[in-house]
Amino acid sequence: MSEKLKVGIGGLGAIGLTLARAIADGTLPDLTLGAVSARDAEKAKGNLAAIGAEAPIVPLESLAETCDIVVECAPASVFETIARPAIETGRIFVPVSIGALLNHMDLVDRAKDTGARLVLPTGALIGLDAVRAAAEGEIESVTLETRKPPLGLAGAPYLVENDISVERLNEAKKVFEGNAREAAKGFPANVNVAAALSLAGVGPERTSVEIWADPDVTRNTHTIRVEADSARFTMTIENIPTEENPKTGKITALSVIATLRRLTAPLTAGT
Known part of the structure; x- marks a missing residue:
């Protein structure tokens, strides 16, 4: 250049x-x-x-x-x-x-x-190339399951507004289930991945999201499940959080x- x-x-x-x-x-x-x-x-x-x-x-x-x-x-x-x-x-x-x-x-x-x-x-996600390709055909469903250490979710607007505590957990706790638009609004510092996935695939209203506070995980973990007329696939990525901000993966x-x-x-x- x-x-x-x-x-x-x-x-x-x-x-x-x-x-x-x-x-x-x-x-x-x-x-x-x-x-x-x-x-x-x-x-x-x-x-x-x-x-x-x-x-x-x-x-x-x-x-x-x-x-x-x-x-x-x-x-x-x-x-x-x-x-x-x-x-x-x-x-x-x-x-x-x-x-x-x-x-x-x-x-x-x-x-x-x-x-x-x-x-x-x-x-912090994985496989958007496959989702984009599948979207050129027909996608039946897209689901994102996010699991994070409780500290990585603390203070999220959705948790505060709904008085959901993620302190002193002994087992995994589902703190949210809804679509990608709702997830992005309720967890603006945590699930940009949900928005990215929805824009690569079937849109924010049709992209399902689950968010878990899990004391047994040390890495921010995202699993995508897609059912389409061209392929069925499941992909998981475990991201190492940055030292400066546990909400963000390296x-x-x-x-x-x-x-x-x-x-x-x-x-x-x-x-």
């Missing part, structure tokens, strides 16, 4: 900082760090310096002004602040808070007019890195 694409990162937590490091150290050689945004600018400067990276620190809504690719890895509450300018300016938008996208699907229609692209990472940041690599690679594998 004659000129490297500039990446703007909204949110410099565990995912954002891992991505910034990958760009700075040459892991993604066709990309350069254009700008970052963080709540604490001074802390962000220190974190960037520690990994040998340099970039302007700008407000969330300004990332799209100078960057070709905008990556959202911030709290879901500021999703639209990052997303809408990226779509309006025709950028490539890579969201991590995919659950929040379900409440802003008008952005997809707007992207058709502005030339923007929404590229969704697989994140593979999530790596999935974003892989997504960005795919944007510039001369060869890609998978549907």
Whole structure:
């Protein structure tokens, strides 16, 4: 490529900082760090310096002004602040808070007019390529079962609103059963995987989700079960949580890195 694409990162937590490091150290050689945004600018400067990276620190809504690719890895509450300018300016938008996208699907229609692209990472899930392929035929059912250590679910809005405790559990406890849209709303920091699965397959209303608080698991575990006219498959992934945030698996940041690599690679594998 004659000129490297500039990446703007909204949110410099565990995912954002891992991505910034990958760009700075040459892991993604066709990309350069254009700008970052963080709540604490001074802390962000220190974190960037520690990994040998340099970039302007700008407000969330300004990332799209100078960057070709905008990556959202911030709290879901500021999703639209990052997303809408990226779509309006025709950028490539890579969201991590995919659950929040379900409440802003008008952005997809707007992207058709502005030339923007929404590229969704697989994140902490597995097998979205198979689900996408099956969706070209007829899918009868898609179910996602998520099991997490209780600490990884603590504080979720659905648990708080329904007065569901996950403390001092001696056995697995089902804390939610519903569709992907409901799951994304009730567990915005936990089940972006449900939203990603639903958008790859049969939509949020037809994607069934179970969430379990399980004291016997040490890894965030997701199992997909699909019944389709082309195939029947079950896939399970056990993700190692990050040290900084037990709600987030280490593979999530790596999935974003892989997504960005795919944007510039001369060869890609998978549907």
